[in-house]
Amino acid sequence: MIQAIRRRTNIYGAMAGIVPKTFLAYSLWVWVSLFLNTITMTILVFFWKAVYADTGTIAGLDLQTTLTYILLAQIFLPLGDLSMIFEFGYSLREGGIAHALLRPVDFQGGFYVQYMTQTLTSLFLQIPMALVAWLVFGLRFPTDLQLWAVFILSAILGRTILFFFDWMLACLTFYTTEVWGLGVLVYGASLFFSGSLVPLAMLPGWLQTFALATPFAQALYVPLSLLTGITPLSQAPMVLLIQVILLITLGVLSRLFFRVAVRKVTVQGG
Amino acid sequence: MAIIETENLTKVYRTTRKDPGLRGSVKALFRPQIVDKLAVDRISFHVEPGEMVGYIGVNGAGKSTTIKMLTGILVPTSGQVRILGRDPHRQRVDNARQIGVVFGQRTQLWWDLALIESLNLIARIYEVDPARYKQLLDQFSETLELGELLRMPIRNMSLGQKMRAELAAALIHEPLVVYLDEPTIGLDLIVKERIREFIRQQNRDKGTTVILTTHDLGDIEELCQRVIIIDNGRLIYDGPITTIKARFGKYREITFETCQPVYQAIALPEGAHIVTNGYSPEDRKLVLRFDRTLTTASRVAHDVMDQVEVNDFSLTEPDLSSIVKQIYNGALLEETTS
Amino acid sequence: MARYLDLYGLFLVQRFKILMEYRVNFLIGASSTIILQVSSLLTIWVVMSQIPSLNGWSYYEVLLIYGLITLAKSINHMFADNLWTIGRQYIRTGSFDRFLVRPINPLFHLLADRFCHDGIGNFLVGSVLVITATRQLNIPWSLNNVLYLVLMVLSGGLIFIALNLITGTTAFWIMDAVPIMRVVFDFHLFAQYPLSIYPRAVGILLTWLIPYGLASFYPASYLTDRSLGWVAWGAPFVAIILLILAYQVWKFGLKYYAGTGS
Incomplete structure (x- = not known):
């Protein structure tokens, strides 16, 4: 039993280990994207400063809270990243799915570990961004450990919700070859609804309700709004409960989706 | 007047060696290793x-570096190249009108376009007279x-x-010189023969000069008088x-x-x-090479059969490919130095 | 010149034949850029509906700026998108050589080789924004204004192309120039908003060094009667100078390629 667990951990460990290595192979890109993100940050900061020039609060948020939120959103952007669709679409074309299905681990489990490791690696690579935000734009990180604890919990839940959602979308690639178009569509939606550009609290009522229900918001905005105090800590249990419900629902759905999709591949030979 | 002239044509590639990783990149930036x-x-x-020349x-x-210099893609480090009296790089456009190129594996055509569309476009690029086209x-x-x-679009071919499509595209403007890089690689015999026939015909009817680089010595034997x-990097x-065949043809194998x-x-x-000996019960082949000017086949066969029991034997005349193999192995150098 | 225009027309017709063959791809590609713009536009809408003005610029004035830079970008996107792929698609595969054995200008051949339909989406977004904004702002569509707009958008497009040509030429040395191209290209994001919201240094940078601002902020200022003097007319001149410079850089790159033919 213990041996089986150890063996499994080793396999997952090895799979996880691949991710940072492939990532760092593109070192030039790492630096360039740091630079590009700094540009985006600069624009956002000055944009919001100009927005607040004539007004004290918007939707109850003052400039300081909004700036803190926006900068943190840029730093934690990888929480809202989607990658599964492209990876699936790609391996489907290269015939890699069949390979992956043959590995002696749960297929979704393997992907989940890679997904989370990739997220961690990406977050790790955001450290220079955090430094820029801190040194150049005067970001003040929240110091309340309780906030951070809730944030981390919510972020893990949110990221997992997004994983299941991403997984379901990826299953669509078994049916269509227009992976790229689908990817762009979802990416466009995620940009806005994740709350990476604007705190979702500023959205008009109906749009806000819709936005908060998206997995994008669950992955980025919801945890960050807890961290920055946009959502008061007293509401945290409720928020987390909703996340757990979403997680279970999407988790079950994603397994179902996959089973149907795989049948299609195995019947038609991919 | 010669249509292609090269004089001490030389190309030196200057590359910087880079150690892997970011540190290597940075090091290469400040102190490149040339x-x-x-x-x-x-x-x-x-x-x-x-002329049709096998290269x-x-x-x-x-090979391909030379072809790139002949076509004007690359500039020689030193020495001269003249195509129809022109410098193919400096007078690139004028030169391009007179040459046709087939780069073996890479297509010159538009992947998604039907061949006829590609040809129409190419004819317009080269300003081929519509009636002639x-x-x-x-x-x-x-x-x-x-x-x-x-x-048919190229991608479905x-x-x-x-390759047939490429040839049509490379010759539709009736170039005076054609460079063909591996035109028959991977093709079956029937297609090969058709392509060779087409090249031969272009050469015969229009006097097209052909430079052919290939691994398929069959192409060369079929098409070229000169090699x-x-x-x-050295000629x-x-x-x-015929000369090279006669020179190396004095060797025979039994x-x-x-x-x-x-x-x-x-x-x-x-x-x-x-040359080779199997040395085992499974492989009892013994291959001998002899110089026809020094001895005869019957002499060799007689001597061997005197000493060992022989089931069967055969005599082969070397083809170009085995000759070339010998040359690469240094036979030509040995001969010229001795 | 006439010959090149003629040829470009032919290339374009052929390109559309291909695109029509992949109709779904065409539609997705063309609309993808629209989708990507929607998130930024939604943000502007959400924010601007809660404040009277952004640094003295009204909602529609901001949209005008945004629309102008999007139009200029779309010109680059439609007609010069191939510059992004010199390294990966042409040099690495060796297919760049085919441009060099044909009797036409290789740069022309490269650009004509692929009209990028994705840019159409940007063009539509930009057009809708500029048309809506000018109407809402009561900017008359006089001949003068229309000509001015066309001139500025074209100049803006040329500025984009020239800058991409300069950075894209590095592909001859480093094969994949996309990271370097992105670094310069992304500065256009600044020009989506009034330059006056940024520190002076950013304004100067976007006006003189990476002059995307000349294609959006200054023309919008001119059209909304904020007098800025001759800078409002700077785009065409700067575009021409940049193009000449870029072409010299390109020729230098070609020369290097002829030396190495990597």
């Missing part, structure tokens, strides 16, 4: 109009059997179909195929199948030596 590689070394030859050498011998299209369709291919061999042979493996030494007449 490595010079001599790709083509003082090559001189002339080609007359209407051969192993991979990395400098129509005429040529009919001609090519017949000899290359383009027929239904004309309506088989290798052989693609240029390069090795390590090691330039002359008629293959014996012996009853028992031959482990003992065999006394041979002067000018003969063993």
